[in-house]
Amino acid sequence: MEYAIQIEKLSKKFDDFTAVSSIDLNIEKGEIFGLLGPNGAGKTTIIKMLATLLQPTSGFAAVWHHNILKDPAAVRRSIGIVFQDPSLDTELTGRENLDFHARMYGLNKEERERRINEVLDLVELKDRADVFVKFYSGGMQRRLEIARGLMHYPQVLFLDEPTLGLDAQTRRRVWEYIKRLNKADSLGHWVCRSFFFCF
């Protein structure tokens, strides 16, 4: 199996309403995959199911070879996610948000400090790291969320409308980051292997 994400006949019903109807999808490792559709098409529902936040009604899916139903903890460990709307703690600084996240993933102190600086560099937020998130602009919050999604070396990064509400200029910057992330660096380390987008 060389697929990053495998989906077979995945469905989700909310009472009588069918949000996702029996989709099949395979996404290869290293791929940047974009899922397009009008509002209410069920894109976010698919991401939620893949991220183990929502139980599918029927069907099967695996993320990085981990079954989302049988081994949700392993799935959670191998993914990073940037949500549609902000999920930062605005009463903490950027650095503290990242530190909290890293603790939740069990990174030790040394690794945390190193990794926080790395991802802050990557999204160019280092000079604003110790400012409370409530004073960040929308674009900065987004970048911080992308940085947070990358903290724990995820194999697959989910981004649910990552450019929502951003101006054209910031939008382009976000895309540049993502393209940069999808390349292996000079030492052959991948920042992140696969991307899954929703628009």
Place this chain on the structure above:
Amino acid sequence: MPLFFLLFLGMGFDAAFKFSNMPPGITYIAFLAPGIIGMVLLFNSITSGLSVIWDRQFGFLKEIMVTPVSRVSIVLGKTLGGMTTALLQGFFILLIAVGIGFKIKGVLGFLSSVLCMILIATSFVCLGLIFASLINDMQGFHLIVSLFTFPIFILSSALFPLERLPLWLKYLTYLNPLTYGVDGLRYSLIGMAHFSLTLDLFVLVGFCTFMIGLSTYFFRSVEVDY
């Protein structure tokens, strides 16, 4: 509010009537103080479930739910946090009670009262978490919480001794876990008890364990909307 309860209810009742079955030397305020501590613990613990609803509304809950951290540790983390604030409030009331002349039985009594406080707080934080995982909006949470807290408080022997209650009411209070909590506190602090401390602690530990398990179960089924 608990302060007013303690001071004015205590002094008022003390002056108005004498409970005929009080042991000699125990004033109503002394009887009431452990009950008010129980009340403070109950109210603060149960409302700490609100933090989950806040997290859900600000979107922070989903950030926590996608991490590989086990659901038990999320529940325990929330519990310890809620317990700490509730406990501080409990100590605060105890301090005030001592300030107005309340006498604690001894060091050992104080220690066992702390144990009771921890157990009461933990149990009811878990109850708050269960409500929070079932209810999504803040108004609903407040409604359900007040629906539960008042009967639990009133029927807990916090305000009056159980000895002379009508039988059906007495049995009702026996079903209430806080009754054992308040009784344990009262025995620890002033040496007066309806049950024995062993039974109180036994019930409290049992209830506490059960609530931690139950809240983990409910928390596991939380699906995060965003």
